[in-house]
Amino acid sequence: MLRWTLALLAIAAVLAVFWWLSLKPSNHRDWADEVSRTLRGSVQGSLVTLHDIRDFDWRSETDYTARWHDDVYDLDDLSSVDMALSYWMGPAIAHTLVSFGFTDGRHLAFSVEIRKERGEAFSSLGGFFKQFELSIVAAQERDILHVRAGPRGEQVFLYPVRMPAQARRALFLSYVARANRLADEPRFYHTLTANCTTLVYDMVRPLVPGLPLDIRLILSGYLPEYLYSHGGLDTSLPLETLRARANITRLAAERADSAEAFSRRIRTPRK
Template structure:
């Protein structure tokens, strides 16, 4: 084989080695000790194949067979990892959202409305609520920054004529012993969840107890498109309740799944790196006229920062009105 062929094969082996080690570290059964054994066996098969390619060509064929058997075993194990709705879930994702559509009225089961005192001290409350899409008036995008300017969690809030605001959020469905891991999100560590929650719950806990920086941007969208997006969330939630799926940090996250729902409603929206580094999503929306382009983006960003207002308001009944009060006064 030529040097280029050797190099390409080596690169493929090293990538497979790294992927397998990460997958086994995160997901292999049997506890810490057995996990290290599986990782050691995988590393030995890959490195033996790599050494045979470069150092001992006459051993290359047996080494490739050993690695092929190990790769097939690893792939079979990986395929066997299937999502489930039956686990010991953390309280804030314990219930699956379901919706029923009767004409313009949507009834949602398991809307979250927790009273948060801290991130670990709360009163859990799940409720049933109905929403008349004929009275839907607004859509806001909330971005909650928790790890620098590039990384934000994306939420979408729907406002109704009676003053209610309902937020949909695509999240990891973590178990009680788990915490968020961006790396784990690549390796089937978490199921996917769609949460519907009151703003006083889901925006307050991020701005207050969790200390995240929260922005709320009014979205420019026709009423018909707003209703379609609301129904898309309900449809996706129902399908997840019946057929669980894994969360994926890159391809099935809090922003890309929203994009998947919006794309059929607003044709022509392009893929963009800012759908992955969602902290820069306002720039994407501004460029494609999803935000009010009559004002500079920096002005919109300043008006959208509700962090202090949300944290100070607390989980009160008129939370939605309080976080919008200053922004509305600013634009008058």
Template sequence: MRIAGFFFAIAKLIASLLMLAGVVWACGALWFQLAQTVKSGSARGLILGVWVGVGLYSIYLLWQHRAPKGLLIYGVLLGAILVWWSTIHPSNTRRWAPDVTQQLSGSISGDIATLHNVRNFDWQTATRATPRWEDRSYDLNQLVSVDMATSYWMGPAIAHTLVSFGFDDGKGPRRYLTFSVEIRKEAGESFSAIGGFFKQFELSLVAAEERDILRVRSNLRGEEVYLYSIQMPRAAMRSLFAAYVDKANALVEAPAFYHTVFANCTTIVFDMVRSIVPGLPLDWRLLASGYLPQYVDSLGALARTHDFEALRGAAHINDRAQAALPGEDFSAAIRKGVPQAPALP
């Protein structure tokens, strides 16, 4: 009997922890989603308070030998929340922030990629810019480089990941196009890592000039930006570029939610690269994206002539970005001193 009682108590403890996890999850879901319709924080707090009270009361009943009643009350309310949660779908028709108003799309015909809504903003402050959305064409035969940028804004473990493609026609300066997987903010909205767990943001894929998308981070937002040259065969470069175009078109056709862990600026890029280079190992640094350069370096994919710490010092672009003059080639300026990958077939 004592053994049976022990295992029964363990079962109740496990059930209580699962129920408590459900209470916490539903609090997040209610708080962030009700913000769209219930503007009063006090009203949302009251709704959450009722749910927390019911959840804790259900757990209390579990330990008072009234488990069927507690589980019934909890199950009905949590089931209702889950049904409501399932009705929340991503959309492409909201009142978007200016920097994500337009959606990238494109097509590839033979060697020519045509992109619509490439961003080329002239930023005056971290939040104000002269908007320019442009159509661009790129000859994939001229694709000669891939660079990875990491922009740190929340400590050493978290960074935003961007990928820049370089095109060289042999006649003028190399052209660069940078892709960035981001949240698609609504007007007045700001990023929340916690909100990213609860369908607060749609997913956006931005293609932009480096003077736009890197400079606004290094010069105006106060982020620390690093740029690394990736060693990659040209066929793989081309496949990765095409994967970005396909992802952009997919988001136009079927909007998706951003997720802080499973659908973010690093994991989506990793999924695209893994489809091109099968067998890439999973690694904790894919979640702690600030350490992504070390992960890529462990695969032998970073161009460097010295140890990683020396490379990291050379890769830091902030001083060069801030010193670049308005008419100067910004992309060339930020690459001074950065080891470049050799041309691969």
């Protein structure tokens, strides 16, 4: 009896391995509207041309106008980088976004997300088992920050990050390179190893030698503490002061006709 039980377990294990290996990522599915297009970019000198930047007008989670456009960014005009955190499941878990600012007043946010199929919902457990493909979205802040603070009712914080000009430039180019790679070679999202924070860490680590692994990269709600302890935020002020100033939930919950006006509004100085 024991021999048959062991044999059946061995067969089940082999079948499970074959099933796992048979799961392949794809760029060709019936995608949800907000991830229906794949970001691509090309670089010529300091100019980066991006295709399929998202700029949805969200009235609610289900009522929106889908808008996509192409645009050109001059990296010589790249002037700032901000980290946005959107809290949707308590203080320990937040979605991480990185937004780049330019001297002409434009801002562009990058977000590493699951690429949901139509009707699909996020599942942390499913993220361990190849349920979702990975997506890099480039979007206007009035889209990607507003939908979280407004229609989704999340708490959104925006922190200016201290980063040298060359590092800012390299990080922007790293996002473009990763997006191009995903467009050609899709891969799966993974809840722990390929998510909205760990992939950003992978891109930042070559730019900041010695940047350590830390549990706060998994418990991403505590990223402000991580950045503060490593000089990524303004350490001349207490972290709690920075956190209070970073809370843009109320400002981001309001829609805006102009992308530049939205970005200015959420950066209104706060005491």
